[in-house]
Amino acid sequence: MGSNLLASINDLGLGFLGYLIPFLFVLTIVVFFHELGHYLIAKWNGIKVLTFSIGFGPEIVGFDDRSGTRWKLSAIPLGGYVKFFGDENAASVPDQDALSGLSEAEKRQTFPGQSVGARAAVVVAGPLANFLLAIAIFAGIFMFYGRQVTSPRVDTIQTGSAAEAAGFAVGDVVRAIDGRRIESFSDMQRIVSGSAGQTLRVEVDRGGAPVTLSVVPMLREIKDNFGNTHRQGVLGITRSMAPEDVKLETAGPLRAAWMGVEETWFIVERTLGYIGGIVVGRESADQLGGPIRIAQVSGQVATVGFVALMHLAAVLSVSIGLLNLFPVPLLDGGHLMFYAIEAVRGRPLSERAQEVGFRIGFALVIMLMIFATFNDILHLASS
Structure with missing residues (x-):
């Protein structure tokens, strides 16, 4: 080690x-x-802002604007703060001694006022x-840039997998999981990855006929393209990469904005689910990362391209x-x-x-x- x-x-x-x-x-x-x-x-x-800082600690570079706010870049780049008139520190704790000496007009410019x-x-x-x-x-x-969308069609089934035990068949097209509509293989992966050990009700289209299956995803360690290991639920199936099952989907402004909302909500939902899993003992806390891992992932993603880096942001x-x-x-x-x-x-x-x-x-x-x-x-x- x-x-x-x-x-x-x-x-x-x-x-x-x-x-x-x-x-x-x-x-x-x-x-x-x-x-x-x-x-x-x-x-x-109407609050007077004294400081707008990216980072903490000693100032590296900065300037004062017309309203008297000091905009600065500080030495420790692990956060930032806005300090208001009447604050004792960057955490917006009121400076009671300073506040007591202010006029009523000045107090109206403070955050506590x-x-x-x-x-x-x-x-x-x-x-x-x-x-x-x-x-x-x-x-x-x-x-x-769009996104590649793959049909939720089952191409292969691994021997001994959760999918085999549940009765999945090659060619099945997943339509819904626990009542949630599935439009792509990625939609299915997102639900399954966070549902290890939980029973999912999966509705599939089998040759034009609706079939309902119950499946319990297995917890597996998966390595991403950078060699990082993640534990997540899997069914043990692969997607179809036939030309008719793969397409590049772009969206207009309104549709793209709604997709952005959905993507944001998915991250919120998955994060809360993970934290809830830690509380009840279903998830391990060793997946929590800090600045070192963020730096590592940022460097790895940057090798893929600017779009991937912005996605990480x-x-x-x-x-x-x-x-x-x-x-x-x-x-x-x-x-x-x-x-x-x-x-x-x-x-x-x-x-x-x-x-x-x-x-x-x-x-x-x-x-x-x-x-x-x-x-x-x-x-x-x-x-």
């Missing part, structure tokens, strides 16, 4: 720029739009911007938007949780309660980062 780890680290070092540049490109796009969401809604509500609804709108705008960015990227890909944008909505203090979802409590109580939680909440949230985020990084190291060691 030690030699494999050293070899992997050496490989990463030799191709360092090949990993670093795509990683920074993807992360900068995602973080910029997330913070831009906060910034735009804050400005719309806004109504609960306005503050909630500013907070939710970040994750919302991530979802909109993902939809726009997906829509652009579907509209300008869209997927990462959805993931970051969704993560930030979790009700953990320090994240956007934690702020929304506090605002919901304030709306119900008619007054905010005490400063002490919020401080304790932020400390707990900070500890949880740090533990998650450590765990994800540990997974990344193990992933490198086994690759």
Whole structure:
């Protein structure tokens, strides 16, 4: 294991720029739009913005705009923040001493001086911007580059597979799974991959006659084109690559936008399903990755082309938007949780309660980062 780890680290070092540049490109796009969401809604509500930073720590380069906002690129490129007038730090914790010395007109320019609804709108705008960015990227890909669509027709069936046990036959065309319409082989794969060990009701067209089958996908380790291993459910069938079963599908603007929404929702649904699986013990948490794995995947995807890299940016944008909505203090979802409590109580939680909440949230985020990084190291060691 030690030699494999050293070899992997050496490989990463030799191709360092090949990993670093795509990683920074993807992360900068995602973080910029997330913070831009906060910034735009804050400005719309009359809040004075002091800093718009991509990254944390010491400033590398920056400038001041006409409104007094400092736009800057910072040394640690693992996130970003927007700091408002009246904030104590980048986490939007109010500076009570500074606020107490402000006039009423100045307080109306602060984030704490806004109504609960306005503050909630500013907070939710970040994750919302991530979802909109993902939809726009997906829509652009579907509209300008299209996607290859393969018919959900069974070409071969592996011996001893879940499909064989369920009674699938060569030539079957899958029409629906658990009531969800199937239009392509990829539609089927997406449902099956996240359903290992679960009974699926599959409706197929067999020579023009409808047939209903019950199948339980088997959990298998699958290697992608880059050699990365993923555990997912499989039926044990292959698709038909006959010319009549394969086509390149492009879409107009409205259809592409809707397809972008569907793609975004699929990622949200699959992510929540995976997290739920971890909670109940059906999924393993070792698939969680951190910055090292994101950098590795970014470098690998960049070798395929710019479109593939933008697709990764869209997927990462959805993931970051969704993560930030979790009700953990320090994240956007934690702020929304506090605002919901304030709306119900008619007054905010005490400063002490919020401080304790932020400390707990900070500890949880740090533990998650450590765990994800540990997974990344193990992933490198086994690759």
